[in-house]
Structures are given as C-alpha cells and as structure tokens.
Amino acid sequence: MKIPTQKQLDKAYREAVAVHKKYLARHGVKLPGETTHKATWLAMLMHYHAKDRNHQVHKDEISGAVRRRHPQAGHDQQVRHLKRDGWNVIGSRGSHRLDPYRPSPQFVNEQARKRGRLGADSFEKLKKAFGYSCATCGAAEGKPDVRYGGDDIVLQQGHQNPAKPGDDLNNIIPQCQFCNRSYKSDFTFDNKGRVRAVAAVGPVRRAGKEVQRAIFEWLKGEFS
Ligand SMILES: [Zn+2]
Structure with missing residues (x-):
C-alpha cells in the first residue's frame, strides 16, 4: 500500500475545509484542526473519496499516514470516531469511506435528542x-x-x-x-x-x- 504524499493530503484537507463550510458547518459538524491526527484521517478519507467514492480505506493505511506526520502516534487510529464529530464515515471491520456532503445520521439524531x-x-x-x-x-x-x-x-x-x-x-x-x-x-x-x-x-x-x-x-x- 502506498500512502498519498503529504502534499496530496494537504490538498485533500483543504477540500474537506471547503466541503465542511458549504455542507456541514450548519449542522454543527466539527472540523478538526489542521495539525491534529484527525485532520490526517479526514484528509485520507477525502483523498480517496475524490478518486473513487466507493473505495474503502483500511485504518492501517490511515494510521500509516498519521505516523508519518506524528511518529509518536499509535498504530491503531480509531477513524470511526470522526462520526462523533458529525462526519459521515461509512464502513466496517476497519475499512472506511467518507460521504462528505451530509452529516452522519447518528450525529443528526444525537443533536436532535440533545435538543x-x-x-x-x-x-x-x-x-x-x-x-x-x-x-x-x-x-x-x-x-x-x-x-x-x-x-x-x-x-x-x-x-x-x-x-x-x-x-x-x-x-x-x-x-x-x-x-x-x-x-x-x-x-x-x-x-x-x-x-x-x-x-x-x-x-x-x-x-x-x-x-x-x-x-x-x-x-x-x-x-x-
Ligand atoms: Zn393545527
């Protein structure tokens, strides 16, 4: 497996920022700060979404990208936790894809429950x-x-x-x-x-x- 270059991931993160502003901010979805581990998770998901929206990325690949940038980071990055912030991460058994145009349904329901x-x-x-x-x-x-x-x-x-x-x-x-x-x-x-x-x-x-x-x-x- 070949991890996208940091330049490609930076571009993917900027795309995520733009999509977040247009589709997700109004639902209360949280955008991870640029230098966080979560930002790399998101950039990886966004990068592969742009290539093939049905492609599922294995979390080991995502962990690899995080560890390239943050060598002290753990080997087992819990990508699905992006859902808690409202991102519509879809997948199971460690492989995930992103639907960046709508918040996760569980997040929407949870927000509604809080209200x-x-x-x-x-x-x-x-x-x-x-x-x-x-x-x-x-x-x-x-x-x-x-x-x-x-x-x-x-x-x-x-x-x-x-x-x-x-x-x-x-x-x-x-x-x-x-x-x-x-x-x-x-x-x-x-x-x-x-x-x-x-x-x-x-x-x-x-x-x-x-x-x-x-x-x-x-x-x-x-x-x-
Ligand atoms: Zn009435």
Missing part, C-alpha cells in the same frame, strides 16, 4: 403517516391558512404529553404552528391529536367559576 426533538428523518416519516397534515386541526403542510391571514402551514413537533421526552417517537404528533402555539403545554393529546386531559393549571384557571367549583368538589373527594 429534545426527533431527528429530521423520523419526523418526516411521522408527518407522512399523518398525511402531511396537523394531527389536531388537519391543516395541510405548506398550504396557506385562511384562519390566520393566509400564513403557510408549518408542521412542528407537538408533544402528546408535555411532561414526557420530546425525542420519543411515541410522544410526538405533527401539529401546525397555530395548534402547537395555542395549546402550549396545557394539554395532553391522544395519538390522533385530540385533546385528552389538562396538563397544567392554566386551563382550569381560565375556566368559569361553575367549572372550577365542580373540579374543586371532585378534587376534595379525591384527595381527602
């Missing part, structure tokens, strides 16, 4: 299951809504139960921005988007005195 939301792919499937319409009011995604001055409908991730995690597919329903905004976290919904129960005191506070009294009487019995 307490579903990943884009999962939400897309869920929207499809609901016919690309609001689970609660049925408004169609992308269509102007006459109720709200003709604003286009945007489907958002509504929580069936606001007290439960927002990254759980079983707890999310697609809701238009108007339903999502007006119900806030005041209610729970069933899996068809219908209101099931109050989830906060707000709706009780806004209720009429008669309703409040009825609730009060019932609660007295429940809790005494």
Whole structure:
C-alpha cells in the first residue's frame, strides 16, 4: 500500500475545509484542526473519496499516514470516531469511506435528542403517516391558512404529553404552528391529536367559576 504524499493530503484537507463550510458547518459538524491526527484521517478519507467514492480505506493505511506526520502516534487510529464529530464515515471491520456532503445520521439524531426533538428523518416519516397534515386541526403542510391571514402551514413537533421526552417517537404528533402555539403545554393529546386531559393549571384557571367549583368538589373527594 502506498500512502498519498503529504502534499496530496494537504490538498485533500483543504477540500474537506471547503466541503465542511458549504455542507456541514450548519449542522454543527466539527472540523478538526489542521495539525491534529484527525485532520490526517479526514484528509485520507477525502483523498480517496475524490478518486473513487466507493473505495474503502483500511485504518492501517490511515494510521500509516498519521505516523508519518506524528511518529509518536499509535498504530491503531480509531477513524470511526470522526462520526462523533458529525462526519459521515461509512464502513466496517476497519475499512472506511467518507460521504462528505451530509452529516452522519447518528450525529443528526444525537443533536436532535440533545435538543429534545426527533431527528429530521423520523419526523418526516411521522408527518407522512399523518398525511402531511396537523394531527389536531388537519391543516395541510405548506398550504396557506385562511384562519390566520393566509400564513403557510408549518408542521412542528407537538408533544402528546408535555411532561414526557420530546425525542420519543411515541410522544410526538405533527401539529401546525397555530395548534402547537395555542395549546402550549396545557394539554395532553391522544395519538390522533385530540385533546385528552389538562396538563397544567392554566386551563382550569381560565375556566368559569361553575367549572372550577365542580373540579374543586371532585378534587376534595379525591384527595381527602
Ligand atoms: Zn393545527
């Protein structure tokens, strides 16, 4: 096996910087600093991607390139760890290739989980299951809504139960921005988007005195 020259790798790294800026930075993918071991991993993957996008590079070759530049580096460079930084490294059993135009799906899902939301792919499937319409009011995604001055409908991730995690597919329903905004976290919904129960005191506070009294009487019995 012949390792690409340092000049070729420097060029590949510059390509990685350009691709990162154009396609990946906005997803939060981290670019390794030019003199790091990771930069050499990336440059190797990028170099071979440019030659043949299906070619898989063995990690021993990548370790060889790292050790040429950093002689004290280990023999077993863990290239797949680039995935943690968001790079879409594909492969198994020590051989890898890079898809430099999109972040790794696991990274996207992890970012979504940290934000307490579903990943884009999962939400897309869920929207499809609901016919690309609001689970609660049925408004169609992308269509102007006459109720709200003709604003286009945007489907958002509504929580069936606001007290439960927002990254759980079983707890999310697609809701238009108007339903999502007006119900806030005041209610729970069933899996068809219908209101099931109050989830906060707000709706009780806004209720009429008669309703409040009825609730009060019932609660007295429940809790005494
Ligand atoms: Zn709606």
